[in-house]
Amino acid sequence: MKTRKQLVMMGIVWITLSLPLGANGSAQEKFPSRPIQFIIPWAAGGGGTINAQALQVPFEKAIGGSVQIVNKPGGGGTIAWNFVANSPPDGYTLGITNPSGVVTVYTTKTGVPLDRFDPIAYTVGVPAGVVVRTESPWKTFKEFIDHAQKNPEKIQMANSGHAAMYHIGIVGIEMAMGVKFTHVPFKGTGPCITALLGGHVDGSLNEVSTLLPYVESKKFRVLAVSSQARSPVLPDVPTFREFGFDLDVGTWYAYVSAKGTPKDRLQKLQEAFRAAVQSNEFKSLYQKQGGVTEFKGPEALVAYFREQDRLWKRIIEFGNFRPE
Known part of the structure; x- marks a missing residue:
């Protein structure tokens, strides 16, 4: 026969086990549930x-x-x-x-x-790539920058919106190379690409995954990329680093x-x-x-x-x- 003390202790244990889990218990629940x-x-x-x-x-x-x-x-x-x-x-x-x-x-x-x-x-x-149409007069990034330096604000660069990431990226190229472009904002990447295809602007900056289909169909030429090493999908395209500046945009x-x-x-x-x-x-x-x-x-x-x-x-x- 159980003593009074044993019955009390059993009651305490039962009550403890019956209580809902607190913070420590919830941390042990299965994740994710x-x-x-x-x-x-x-x-x-x-x-x-x-x-x-x-x-x-x-x-x-x-x-x-x-x-x-x-x-x-x-x-x-x-x-x-x-x-x-x-x-x-x-x-x-x-x-x-x-x-x-x-x-x-x-x-x-x-x-x-x-x-x-x-x-x-x-x-x-x-990586991002500086891109122009294949019929563009600029065959290399050096030619592109040389023209920009000699003709401030003459090159029209499309972007996906004012103060959007690639608009700022293009400003980064201005900062690094001492050039000045005319910035042409569009509402999104799609219209930006369409404008370049149609010859309404001279160039743009965009991620290479977006540009690849147009490069493969011979509509666009990528002049330089922002990655530290050359891209495996664009092995003939130089990096910004090869022109003396590092711009991870x-x-x-x-x-x-x-x-x-x-x-x-x-x-x-x-x-x-x-x-x-x-x-x-x-x-x-x-x-x-x-x-x-x-x-x-x-x-x-x-x-x-x-x-x-x-x-x-x-x-x-x-x-x-x-x-x-």
Whole structure:
């Protein structure tokens, strides 16, 4: 027969086991137990969506859960970045960012500083290329720059919108080479490319994955690329470095979560991204598009964010851009 003391102790144990899990218990729950959202700051069909779709299957396999790709365009990306920054820091809402995430901190009133996020993974970099039509008189980047130096503001350069990433990238070339272009803004990359095809402008700056189909069909000529080494898909095209300046104004895609996400969940997300970035299907897609796949974890990503921030801020100050 149990003593009074034993009965009391059994009661305490039963009550303890019956209590709902607190903070410590919730940290031990299965993750993920519901779909993880990839929040894309741009309309469906663009580079961000393509990146998320390429990662989705190998990421799901690695993490043992499902992914929902959600497009939240508007505000130059800031609507989506604010949504992610203000979401619960539970690892279920991840945002994709690129150089526009850096640029809009300085060029808009709604930009979101990167220190409001927990960095997770860098996935790929895609260099930018200075492009002209094949019938253009400029066969090389040197000829193009020589003409610009001798004829200030005569070369019309298309961009995808005032203060957009590649508009600022073109200003970066002005800063590096001491030239002055006439900037012609359009509403998006598509109209920008159409204008160049139609001969309404002289050149542009855009990511090589966008330009490749036109290069292969002999409609465009790429004069130089922004990558540190020559692109495998454009091996005959020199880099900016070969002309004496370093200007990393291509695009890249990285993933972040709201600040304060539990470390164990961040670790699991990082490992899933690592596996996805190193998968054959992901690498194969970007090899065809001129992208350089590379997994960077949080420490390396923070260092890269800071490097990009210094670069874009310097160009923005040179170009006298103001928040709008």
